[in-house]
Amino acid sequence: MNRTELRFALQLIGFLDAVGDFEDGLVKLRDRRWLVWHPDVMAALFRHDRALRHPPSRTLSPLLGNRSVLWLDGEEHTAYRRTLAPVLRGSRYHDLIGEMVERSLAELPSGDPVSLAGWTRKLTLRIMGRIIFGVDDDELLTAFTRWLDRRLGSRVRTLAHRCFTPGTTRFDPHLDRLLLQRARSAEPPALAACLPPDDLRDQIVSLLFAGHETTASATAWTVYWIDRTPGLAEQLLTDETLLDATITESLRLSPPATLAGNRMSDDGMVITPSIYLAHRRAATYENPHTFDPSRKPPPPGAFFPFGGGVRHCPGKDLALTEIRMIVTALLRHRRIRLNAPRSCTPQLRGAAMAPPPSLAMVATCRR
């Protein structure tokens, strides 16, 4: 690993900020590996995505497993996506999301600070758990969170694992047994029943992971930007179009996934799309670092918080439904104030970006 790659791996956001002004919209990470964010390159890449391979992430594959949908390719991948698409439609889960949001709101202590990112994460994991297993099981989800936090919490440890024990998994056999038992005993059968039995473990863990961390962080960032924009909270109570624009602008400026999945050409060239840099490109967005929900739609290839091409996120509709419902319920039923730490440095887990746990939310009931 050369120095550029080491900085990229250890100080991702600092590295991205340092190269953001490169006009070409691409930077070489090592021989035959490029980080790209130029909109024309991105649009072309996603157009030709079917012809590319999608190598596993060296950070996530030891956790999610080699059979994860995130790096299956070819017909297997197409079949999987066809199965998942109808099951992940957001409108199917309106009542379920409403019930979970109500429960999590009732648990919010009135007037006492709670970690905003922690609260949204618990809620979105509960939603994903219910969709996958069909039942609530907070104990199992807490064990899952503990396992994930231990594995993804330290970038140095993750990197050491990548360098010194490449190819080995970081599973917890006991947790895997519990997840599989829960999935197989779901009555009535839930999402897990649609997944192929042979790689059930990898797919459950992948969906639990991909389906909650990103949505939790997108929700928390949206609340953060609303809090930072005077008068916006009140306007949003009556203006649904503005709410959608607010969520879109938050996904632009604070994309939960800073990078999309790697793409590889037949001759072994690896391309990593940078969502974070594409969304902050000065040549595309005027005042790119300013939060402005009234922006005009960007050109093709300049906005892709959910990735693109054949790997575009199958949970997009579900995620947007969740963010809309959670933010609306928070604004309608609580008055929200955030206690931002002096430096609101994003927390990185793999390539995912969330507000720091120290960003506290104080909620009081609206009368």
Ligand code: HEM
């Ligand atoms: C705001 C919330 C979310 C964001 C920002 C997000 C973002 C992404 C991104 C950037 C990718 C990679 C796409 C690419 O490489 O081109 C992806 C893939 C994926 N996401 Fe999401 N996601 C979100 C919510 C969800 C939800 C709720 C689910 C539900 C289970 C989900 C499941 C997946 C899966 C299974 C993939 C892999 C798709 C494939 O490789 O074919 N995501 N997501």
